[in-house]
Amino acid sequence: MPSRLAPPATPARLAAEVSRPRGIRPRMYDRGRTRRTPSSSYFGEMHDERPPHRLALGGPRPPLGKRLRPWHWVAIDGAVAVVLGAIVLRAMAHLYGAYNPHHLGFPRPSPLMSALAVLAVVTACAGLVLRRPRPSAGAAALWCGWTLLVTVAGRYALAVPAGTAMVVAATLLVYQISATRPLRWAAAAFGLTLGSALLTAPLGSSDLQQGAVVCAFAVSVAAVTGRLVHRNRTYAAELRRHQAALLHGELTQQRLRVAREVHDVIAHSMSVVGVQSGYGRFVIDKDPALAAEALDNIRQVSHDSLRELRGLLAVLRTTADDGVAPPAPGLADLGPLADRIGRAGVRVDLTVTGDTGDLPPGVALAAYRIVQEALTNVVRHAGSATANAAVTRTAEVLTIAVRDDGPGPSGHTGEGHGLAGIAERAALHGGRVEAGPAEGGGFLVRAVLPLTGDAR
Incomplete structure (x- = not known):
């Protein structure tokens, strides 16, 4: 009985099974190729945000957010940290003199207490700058600053504007970690921030405790928002990889189709030419008429094969705007x-x-x-x-x-x-x-x- 030939594995089926390499974690900058530069040796593993069409000549101009490089974002964070620190330090300097506004019973801070509070604010602002290149270091800096502020100056009035800076830095930092890091990192940052806020209950003033409640709410919103952004970016990256795999499979199938057509035309014509040329050589001395007939057959087969090849090339060169392609056999x-x-x-x-x-x-x-x-x-x-x-x-x-x-x-x-x-x-x-x-x-x-x- 004839043996059944199993259908071969098609390239599209193989390409659809392409999966993300293990050990590669989705990051925020998943729109470009990772590379290391002299600046990235300091900032860590930075990811090129430029989309592929950014380098294409004549492509659409991406929006401003897509054109910014990683160090641009770090510079923006630095500017925000400087402005925030300047506003908070100005408010703290005012409260150092007017230490008991509205006669709420705040004690007078000592110069050492005030210096430590300023150090806590500077540490928190440094954590804000480090939230993109070094999120773990930024979280540690923020936690140290918050702990120092609450334990040393939690009962003083100048701790209230300093706590505002902590809330802003904590919200941005938790969002960044939730949006760019795995879930365990996001959960750790969220838990660390809430744990730091709990220190306010026994050590901070009533105003600072109210700020801790606002911090818990803002951080919760930032964590949820960051995870949603992380999921959308991961899905977009996987979709791009899947589309690239499908395109690769489609191109492979097109090459196989062309290879089959060329093989069928060439193999058939060369087989006939080989047989006829061997026959013509065999009879050329005995019967030149038969040899001439073999040569005529070779000419006819070559002409037909050339016509089929031209038709195949015409199909390959035909686009939707060129009209109807030549008919196939x-x-x-x-x-x-x-x-x-x-x-x-x-x-x-x-x-x-x-x-x-x-x-x-x-x-x-x-x-x-x-x-x-x-x-x-x-x-x-x-x-x-x-x-x-x-x-x-x-x-x-x-x-x-x-x-x-x-x-x-x-x-x-x-x-x-x-x-x-x-x-x-x-x-x-x-x-x-x-x-x-x-x-x-x-x-x-x-x-x-x-x-x-x-x-x-």
Whole structure:
């Protein structure tokens, strides 16, 4: 019985299985290629934010936020930290003199207490600057500043504006970590910030405790928002990778289609030319007329193959604006194909049953190429004088059978791509192929292509 050839794994199926490499964590700057520069040796592993179309000539100009480099963002954070620190320190300097506003009972701070409070504010602002390049260091700086402020100056009035700076820095830092780092980092930053705020209850004034409540709310909102942004960026990065994999698979399939078409045209014509040239050399001394006939056959086959190649190149060069592409060969061209095979020394008995005139062009081309490749294999390997090619169309399937009366499979190593190309063509249309020794001798190639939808 003929052996069934399993449909080959298509490139699209392989490309769809492309997954993200392990160990690669999604980061905020996932729109460009990671690189290290002299500045990144200090700021850590910085990611190029520039999108791919930024470097494309004539591409759309991205918005300002997309054009900024990582060090630009660090500079912006530094400017925010300087402005925030200046405002807070000015307010603290005022409260150092007017230490008990509204007569709420705040004690007078000592110069050492005031200096430590200023140091806490500077430490928190430094954590704000480090939130992008070194989030862990920024979180540590903010936690140290908050702890120092609460334990040393929590009962003083100047701690209230300093606490405002802590709330702003903590909100921005928690958002940054939640948006760019894994969940465990975000949870750790959120828990550390809330734990620091709890120190206000036993050590801070009532005004500072109210600021801690505001801090807990703001940090919670920042954490949730950051995780949503992180998820959207991760999804966008995965979608880009998936689209790139699909594009790669589509391009691979296009290359395979071109390779199959070129193989079918070249292999068929070269097989006929090889047989005819050998025959012509054999009879050139005995019967020059037969040698001249062989040369005529070679000329005709070469002309037909060149015409098919030109048609194939025209299809490849045709775009949507160029109009209609040249027609591809179909079942109506099986007669001339049988004549060319006959001139190569193998008589072909061709039978076409059923109405094949309304077949889709893709199915008709696949059937033609299957018959062409099967007959080419007969010429090259079968050592047979005759071959039978039958194409039968029913309401549901198109059956193609090519059989020769040769001795069957020989010692041929099968290094060519003939049967594999036949199986690929059938698989593209949901069909199957069986190839093997036929009952009663010879070799049989049988393909079944299902007809669905408009093909019926």
